[in-house]
Amino acid sequence: MQRRDAIQQLAxxxxxxxxxxxxxxxAEVAKAPSGKSLLDALSQCQVDAVRCQAHCVKLLEGKDxxxxxxxxxxxxxxxxxxAALSLVSRDSPAAKDLAAVLKKSADACAQECSKHAxxxxxxxxxxxxCVALVKSIAATYA
Numbered sequence: 001m002q003r004r005d006a007i008q009q010l011a012x013x014x015x016x017x018x019x020x021x022x023x024x025x026x027a028e029v030a031k032a033p034s035g036k037s038l039l040d041a042l043s044q045c046q047v048d049a050v051r052c053q054a055h056c057v058k059l060l061e062g063k064d065x066x067x068x069x070x071x072x073x074x075x076x077x078x079x080x081x082x083a084a085l086s087l088v089s090r091d092s093p094a095a096k097d098l099a100a101v102l103k104k105s106a107d108a109c110a111q112e113c114s115k116h117a118x119x120x121x122x123x124x125x126x127x128x129x130c131v132a133l134v135k136s137i138a139a140t141y142a
Contacts, residue, residue: 038099041136042085045106045129049078052113052126070116073109074126080105081133096141103137106130 056071080102087095110130117124 038088038136038140039085041129041133042081042088045126045133046078046081046085048122048126048129049074049081049109052122053078055120055122067116070109070112070123073105073112077102077105077109077130099137099141103134106133106137110134 053071053074056067056074059067060071080098084095084098084102086092087098107130110127113123113127113130117127
């Protein structure tokens with residue numbers, strides 16, 4: 001029984017190593033010219049978008065409706081970005097199609113955030129992350 005356990009552990013270890021190597025290779029393929037991978041751009045955009053959305057909620061709770069367009073765009077972006085993170089992470093064939101939709105959403109979000117960037121630091125950070133994501137998608141799926 002100990003021999004069987006050892007063989008199973010070795011097999012699991014080798015499987016993990018092979019998967020790790022495959023994911024590393026995929027990450028290398030998804031590098032943008034700046035050296036930043038698409039996964040990095042997706043992750044950064046997700047973080048900044050969630051922060052921007054939370055800021056929008058606070059402003060909306062204070063009856064500042066001028067931020068409604070930003071809230072709508074960033075909410076769409078967050079949902080699409082979340083799905084793209086999953087698809088790109090596992091090298092799904094559907095990732096490229098979703099990336100095209102996400103690119104449009106990120107561009108729209110960046111345009112909306114630019115209207116508020118001078119007054120709201122979190123909007124400026126979201127805008128910057130969206131622009132970087134658009135560039136990374138373009139570079140990855142060119």
